[in-house]
Amino acid sequence: MMNPAQQLKQHVLSLHAQATTLFDDLRAGSVDATHRGVTRDTYGRGEQFGHQLVEQYALKLGLEIKHDHMRNTYMVWPGLDREAPAIVIGSHLDSVLGGGNYDGAAGVMAGLIAVQAMQQAGLKLNCDVVVMGIRAEESIWFQVSYVGSRGALGTLPASALQLRRIDTGLTLEQHLREAGGDPDAVATGVAYLNKTNVKAFLELHIEQAPSLALTGYALAIGTGVPGHFRFPRVKITGEYGHVGLGRRFRHDAALAAADLSVAFDALWQQWESSGRLMACTFGEFHTNPARHGMTIVPGEFQFSLDVRAYDDADVAELEQSLLTIVAQIEKKRGVNFDFGVRASAKVAKADATITQQLRDCATHLGMDACDLPSPASHDSAAFCAAGVPFGFIFIRNPNGSHHPDEEMSIDDFLQGTAVMAQWLATQADKL
Numbered sequence: 001m002m003n004p005a006q007q008l009k010q011h012v013l014s015l016h017a018q019a020t021t022l023f024d025d026l027r028a029g030s031v032d033a034t035h036r037g038v039t040r041d042t043y044g045r046g047e048q049f050g051h052q053l054v055e056q057y058a059l060k061l062g063l064e065i066k067h068d069h070m071r072n073t074y075m076v077w078p079g080l081d082r083e084a085p086a087i088v089i090g091s092h093l094d095s096v097l098g099g100g101n102y103d104g105a106a107g108v109m110a111g112l113i114a115v116q117a118m119q120q121a122g123l124k125l126n127c128d129v130v131v132m133g134i135r136a137e138e139s140i141w142f143q144v145s146y147v148g149s150r151g152a153l154g155t156l157p158a159s160a161l162q163l164r165r166i167d168t169g170l171t172l173e174q175h176l177r178e179a180g181g182d183p184d185a186v187a188t189g190v191a192y193l194n195k196t197n198v199k200a201f202l203e204l205h206i207e208q209a210p211s212l213a214l215t216g217y218a219l220a221i222g223t224g225v226p227g228h229f230r231f232p233r234v235k236i237t238g239e240y241g242h243v244g245l246g247r248r249f250r251h252d253a254a255l256a257a258a259d260l261s262v263a264f265d266a267l268w269q270q271w272e273s274s275g276r277l278m279a280c281t282f283g284e285f286h287t288n289p290a291r292h293g294m295t296i297v298p299g300e301f302q303f304s305l306d307v308r309a310y311d312d313a314d315v316a317e318l319e320q321s322l323l324t325i326v327a328q329i330e331k332k333r334g335v336n337f338d339f340g341v342r343a344s345a346k347v348a349k350a351d352a353t354i355t356q357q358l359r360d361c362a363t364h365l366g367m368d369a370c371d372l373p374s375p376a377s378h379d380s381a382a383f384c385a386a387g388v389p390f391g392f393i394f395i396r397n398p399n400g401s402h403h404p405d406e407e408m409s410i411d412d413f414l415q416g417t418a419v420m421a422q423w424l425a426t427q428a429d430k431l
């Protein structure tokens with residue numbers, strides 16, 4: 001006879017067709033013929049479709065539907081004690097332009113399937129289990145991330161309301177109002193969710209790099225989300241010159257940027273070989289198109305920089321290294337770096353207890369799961385910053401993310417969802 005954990009796992013695995021249909025319907029409703037892949041634009045038609053789809057599914061499961069001032073969707077499976085702090089399971093339903101179907105959405109579907117399996121197994125928790133469809137996680141639309149989750153947690157600065165969506169030109173306030181939300185609640189810092197009414201947050205997400213696929217693990221337990229510092233627009237000023245200018249007379253802004261990128265990449269290699277985790281990305285990197293030319297020594301250069309690591313002390317050390325390297329380049333090339341606006345986020349470590357429980361659940365179900373520090377940023381970090389403990393499950397994806405080739409097998413998804421359901425069941429044991 002099967003033990004209760006194996007029975008619950010079987011209930012999850014039996015929902016293969018339902019999970020497949022959910023993802024297929026989501027893709028069909030947000031497919032983007034122009035950019036390939038899907039587009040679920042933040043506070044736009046695509047994202048809205050995702051919210052309606054999961055809401056309809058949740059209604060069939062008998063869940064209560066609620067929305068907050070950000071128009072996040074809450075699908076509530078009532079517990080025995082409605083006053084007890086809830087367990088929230090979720091992720092975001094928006095995507096980048098022409099993105100993949102699973103980034104974000106898998107975390108919402110996992111919550112629904114886990115709840116459905118628990119219902120079938122006749123289990124019930126003391127507290128509410130809330131499946132949350134989160135708005136506006138992708139920073140491409142408003143140039144800031146975690147808009148929906150930070151808004152729900154009361155930690156989104158009021159100034160964010162005036163940010164404009166890059167394609168529509170409308171402000172977040174306008175988009176939010178149009179979607180039926182309440183920007184005034186953002187301005188006054190209303191916390192619909194907080195560390196008192198949420199006991200734990202659980203997020204399942206596809207991996208956005210191929211490391212699991214390469215090592216053969218179907219899933220991993222996430223140990224944390226990196227902290228970072230970012231400079232969206234760094235300007236280097238040198239001196240424009242004629243192509244015939246001798247090397248010693250030049251103040252080449254492009255070579256100064258090249259020096260920095262090569263130096264930082266070398267630093268990354270050093271860190272990697274000594275087992276320290278970091279990443280740096282020069283996402284924008286260009287001369288001034290109004291003035292550059294084949295026969296002109298570049299006098300201006302602009303780039304963006306994102307540097308991330310898994311320990312706040314490491315992030316600080318990297319920023320110090322940046323300053324040291326830049327000072328050397330400025331001296332060597334006679335140029336000036338203006339870093340402009342700086343943004344940063346603290347490292348968000350997954351809760352040690354929940355992480356161990358998730359590992360134990362995977363082992364108990366006979367699944368191999370490794371630990372994985374997240375390479376990317378996730379809504380979990382916003383919950384962590386608000387004092388809510390979180391746990392994280394990764395599903396392998398061989399093709400990377402934020403493009404149409406992103407991939408996830410439903411079998412792998414159900415394995416991760418089974419771990420999530422088993423973790424919920426262990427919470428039920430503690431009644």
Ligand SMILES: [Zn+2]
Pocket residue numbers: 092103104137205
């Ligand atoms: Zn995501």
